[in-house]
Structure formats: structure tokens, C-alpha cells
Amino acid sequence: MKIEEALAKLEEITARLERGELPLDEAIGLFEEGLALAAAAKKDLDAARLRIDQVIEQAKGTLSVEPFDVS
Amino acid sequence: MNDQRVYTVSELNREARGLLESGLGEVWMKGEVAGVSRAASGHLYFSLKDSESEIDIVRFRGRAPVLAPIEQGMVVLVFGRATVYEPRGRYQFVASLVQPVGSGLLHAAFERLKEKLRLEGLFDPAHKRRLPTFPERIGVVTSPTGAALHDILAVLGRRWPIARVFLFPSSVQGDAAPAELVAALGRAGSFTDDGAPLDLVILGRGGGAAEDLAAFNDERLARAVYASPIPVISAVGHDVDVSITDFVADVRAPTPSAAAELVTPDRAEIADSLQRTAGRLESAVTARRTAAERAFRSSLRASLVREPRRLIETREQKLDVHVTRLLGFRRAAADPLIERLHHAEEVLKLTDPRRPLERGYSITHVVGSNVPLRSASEAAPGCEIETVLAAGRLRSRVEEVTET
Numbered sequence: 001m002k003i004e005e006a007l008a009k010l011e012e013i014t015a016r017l018e019r020g021e022l023p024l025d026e027a028i029g030l031f032e033e034g035l036a037l038a039a040a041a042k043k044d045l046d047a048a049r050l051r052i053d054q055v056i057e058q059a060k061g062t063l064s065v066e067p068f069d070v071s
Numbered sequence: 072m073n074d075q076r077v078y079t080v081s082e083l084n085r086e087a088r089g090l091l092e093s094g095l096g097e098v099w100m101k102g103e104v105a106g107v108s109r110a111a112s113g114h115l116y117f118s119l120k121d122s123e124s125e126i127d128i129v130r131f132r133g134r135a136p137v138l139a140p141i142e143q144g145m146v147v148l149v150f151g152r153a154t155v156y157e158p159r160g161r162y163q164f165v166a167s168l169v170q171p172v173g174s175g176l177l178h179a180a181f182e183r184l185k186e187k188l189r190l191e192g193l194f195d196p197a198h199k200r201r202l203p204t205f206p207e208r209i210g211v212v213t214s215p216t217g218a219a220l221h222d223i224l225a226v227l228g229r230r231w232p233i234a235r236v237f238l239f240p241s242s243v244q245g246d247a248a249p250a251e252l253v254a255a256l257g258r259a260g261s262f263t264d265d266g267a268p269l270d271l272v273i274l275g276r277g278g279g280a281a282e283d284l285a286a287f288n289d290e291r292l293a294r295a296v297y298a299s300p301i302p303v304i305s306a307v308g309h310d311v312d313v314s315i316t317d318f319v320a321d322v323r324a325p326t327p328s329a330a331a332e333l334v335t336p337d338r339a340e341i342a343d344s345l346q347r348t349a350g351r352l353e354s355a356v357t358a359r360r361t362a363a364e365r366a367f368r369s370s371l372r373a374s375l376v377r378e379p380r381r382l383i384e385t386r387e388q389k390l391d392v393h394v395t396r397l398l399g400f401r402r403a404a405a406d407p408l409i410e411r412l413h414h415a416e417e418v419l420k421l422t423d424p425r426r427p428l429e430r431g432y433s434i435t436h437v438v439g440s441n442v443p444l445r446s447a448s449e450a451a452p453g454c455e456i457e458t459v460l461a462a463g464r465l466r467s468r469v470e471e472v473t474e475t
Contacts, residue, residue, distance in 0.1 A: 003233055003341070004205040014348050017355040024363040031356040038349045045338045045345075050232040052224065054215070055239050055262060063258060068215070068238050070224060 006041040010034055081157065088155035091162075097152050100164065101172060102126075104145045117141060119149065119164070126153075127163040146172045150183065181288055184315060188290070193297045194318045200302045202322060202334055203270045206234050209334065210259040210272035210301070212252060215240040218277035219306070219327035226331035231338060237262060237269060243276035248286035253295040260299045268301055273330045274316060275306030287314035296320055306330035428461035435459070438466065447472050 001009075013034040017027060054068040078086070102119030109115055113132030118125050128149060141147065151166035168182060188194065209227065213219045215238060227236060239262075241255035242248045252274070259272040274296065276284070286292065287307045296303050296319040305316040310325030317323040324330035428434070435444045438455040450456055450469050458465040 010348055014351050020359055027356055027359040031352055034352045038345045042342055042345050045342055048232040050228040052236040055237050
């Protein structure tokens with residue numbers, strides 16, 4: 001899931017849980033889902049490494065995409 | 072002669088003014104400054120002459136500032152229109168720009184182009200687009216060997232490595248630069264990755280002399296920026312440098328690093344907000360659990376009194392489910408609420424009427440009543456009783472009652 005979607009979903013879950021009207025098993029289910037989402041998003045954020053590609057026009061109208069060597 | 076029109080003085084002056092202004096339009100003129108005077112009003116009056124001719128020049132206060140003091144004998148370029156000062160019938164030139172010749176030329180051309188593009192609407196705020204909050208694909212149009220790229224990548228790597236970067240290399244100075252930049256920006260605009268266009272493109276270069284930044288004042292590039300289908304961030308030189316692309320772009324960044332900051336969220340801030348949300352989740356679920364436990368205890372008390380077996384079975388089953396799930400939480404072990412739920416489970420087990428039955432005891436009640444018999448006196452000969460065993464039930468009739 002994209003970070004953006006995970007954040008939106010997490011906010012929705014938290015808001016539902018905070019309203020406090022849910023049956024216990026549903027509340028616990030949401031809590032688990034929320035924690036899992038937060039943990040996954042945090043993991044994605046920590047693990048991300050910037051990927052850089054170079055886009056060059058080879059012949060007229062044809063582009064090549066190749067990894068760019070940063071060093 | 073009679074049918075020829077007779078003008079009044081003011082009519083003639085007005086007509087002459089109109090002819091001059093519309094006939095010549097705005098022009099550049101070069102000449103040598105003579106007879107400078109600054110009026111108390113702030114307007115500047117001087118004459119401009121060459122070897123054969125002379126003209127009065129007015130530059131009204133509040134127009135573009137004069138970059139250098141205008142002095143007698145200086146050669147300057149003026150931009151404006153020839154007109155007639157009607158009350159005096161005096162022919163003069165109203166200058167909107169006055170530039171010393173030489174160093175000012177580049178700047179004069181800059182101002183001229185800027186004004187032209189502004190009038191065409193290329194700087195229109197309504198045309199400017201908002202940047203996405205979480206960009207996934209970031210284009211960069213710059214030199215592959217320049218300091219700008221290095222700075223941009225450093226910031227993106229720190230703040231938002233979630234994004235992928237697509238570099239569209241181009242030279243950024245020299246005669247070929249404007250055309251290369253236009254081509255690279257065009258490629259960025261039409262580029263797709265997995266069918267998705269770029270979220271935005273950073274167009275820029277590091278600091279340099281005014282001449283080195285000239286490519287970013289090119290009219291073709293300005294128009295390409297305006298036509299770009301994706302948002303463009305102009306990031307040229309240092310924060311004191313201003314280029315035409317800065318005005319046309321959707322966002323102007325003072326430097327390339329600042330551009331990379333402007334277009335990305337900071338992952339450290341997002342991690343903090345995730346932490347805060349997890350905290351909110353925990354307080355919410357704790358509150359819900361406390362409430363549920365309270366409700367459970369009171370209904371447990373009631374059900375033990377009323378209908379021991381069936382209710383206890385279902386409650387216990389529910390409790391098992393909750394306890395199992397709660398035990399799955401990472402932090403749950405130390406949670407006093409969990410301990411209390413365990414305790415409640417133990418209490419349930421001890422009070423479960425089926426336990427003794429398995430060891431051979433039984434429960435007897437009068438048919439039609441749920442109250443277990445504790446004393447023989449509670450039954451009378453002839454009444455029907457039911458005995459609940461660990462497996463199955465017996466129905467019997469009382470023959471005799473012996474009280475102890």
C-alpha cells in the first residue's frame with residue numbers, strides 16, 4: 001500500500017475507534033489493523049532508498065531509462 | 072477652403088499625441104544625457120541628444136527604478152514612447168526604463184522580456200498549479216554533473232526517498248543550453264513510468280555569473296515552462312538570482328536544495344505522526360476495553376445467578392476469543408487489563424458447574440425450576456425432578472424424602 005493511502009486509512013481507523021461506539025471485537029480488530037498499518041508504513045519509510053534513473057533520447061522519439069550512477 | 076476643418080489648439084495637440092503614440096508605439100532609443108533635473112515631485116527630466124538632434128525625456132516617479140544615477144554625458148538606453156504634452160504642445164519622450172549602456176543591456180533585455188510575458192499572461196497566478204503532497208515520481212532537468220543535481224539528490228534522499236527520481240540531462244549554460252533545456256523539459260512533460268506521468272519537474276542549476284544563468288531567461292524556455300503539462304519548479308542559482316523561469320514556473324525556489332525541500336514531505340515528520348496515531352489508537356482501544364470489561368463483569372454476575380450454564384458457556388467462549396486476540400498484541404503482556412481478564416477467566420473456570428459433574432457429582436432440580444436442589448426438604452414425594460450429569464440428564468419421580 002502507498003504511504004499516502006496507509007496514512008489516510010490509519011486516520012480513518014483512529015477516528016472510528018475514538019468515537020467509541022463499536023463492539024469490542026470490532027474495536028480490537030480495528031486496533032490490530034491500525035497498528036499493523038502504522039508499523040508497515042514506518043518500515044517502508046525507514047527502508048526506502050532513493051532510486052535515480054536517467055532518461056535520454058537515443059534516437060528521435062525513443063527514450064531510454066537507465067539507472068543513474070550518483071558517484 | 073471653407074469646407075476644411077478648423078482645429079482648436081487642444082484638438083490639434085490631442086490628435087498629434089494620438090498619432091505619435093499609436094504610430095511609433097513603444098521603442099528603445101539610445102543617446103547622451105544632457106541637462107538632468109529632478110523635480111520635487113520625484114519625476115526625472117533630462118534631454119537625450121546625439122550629434123544632430125535632441126529630445127526631452129520624462130521618467131515619472133514610481134516606474135522601474137533607475138539602476139545607476141543618470142548624469143550629464145552618460146550614454147543611456149531608454150524604453151518608452153514619444154508623445155505630446157498637450158497643455159504646452161511640447162513633443163517629448165516618456166521613458167519607462169532608463170539603462171546605462173553596457174552593463175545594463177542584459178538587464179534591459181531581461182526587463183523587456185519579463186514585461187512582454189507578463190502582459191501575455193504567462194505569470195498569471197491562476198495558471199499556477201498546486202504540488203502533490205506525496206510525490207512519487209520527481210523529474211529533474213539539469214546538468215548531470217552540476218552542483219544543483221548533487222544538492223537536490225541529497226535533500227530528496229534524506230527527506231523523501233520514497234519517490235523515484237528521473238533525471239533529464241541538459242547543458243545549463245552556453246549557446247546550446249536554451250534549446251537543450253526546452254527539449255529536456257518537453258521529454259519530462261510527456262514521460263510516463265508504468266503509465267503514470269511525473270508528479271512534477273524541478274528545472275534548475277547552481278549559482279553562477281549573470282551570463283551563466285542567461286539560458287533561464289530565454290523566451291523559448293519560458294514558453295516551454297508555461298506549456299508544461301506537469302508542475303514546474305524553477306530553481307536557478309542562489310536566492311538573490313532571479314530568472315524569467317522563476318516568474319513562469321508554478322513554484323519558484325530560491326535554490327535547487329530549497330526546491331527539493333519544497334516538493335517533498337519529511338519522512339521524519341511522518342514517522343512522528345505515525346507514532347502519535349499509534350498512541351491515539353492505544354488509548355481508544357484501552358478505553359473501549361475498560362468499558363467492555365465493566366459490562367462483562369456485571370453481566371457475568373447476573374448470569375451466574377440466573378442461568379448458570381448456557382450463559383456461562385457463551386460468555387466464556389467470547390472471553391476466550393478476546394483473551395486470545397489480546398494476547399497477540401505485542402505490548403499486551405504487561406497490560407494490567409489483560410491480567411484482569413485472565414483473572415476473570417479463572418473465576419469462570421472455578422465457578423463452572425460442569426467441572427464437578429465430570430468428577431461424578433450431579434445437579435438436581437425440580438422439573439420446571441432452574442434452582443438446584445440443596446436440601447431434600449426442597450422436594451416432596453411424587454414430584455418430578457431432573458438430574459444433570461456430565462453427559463445427559465435423568466428424569467425421576469421422588470419416592471421418599473429423608474431429611475438429615
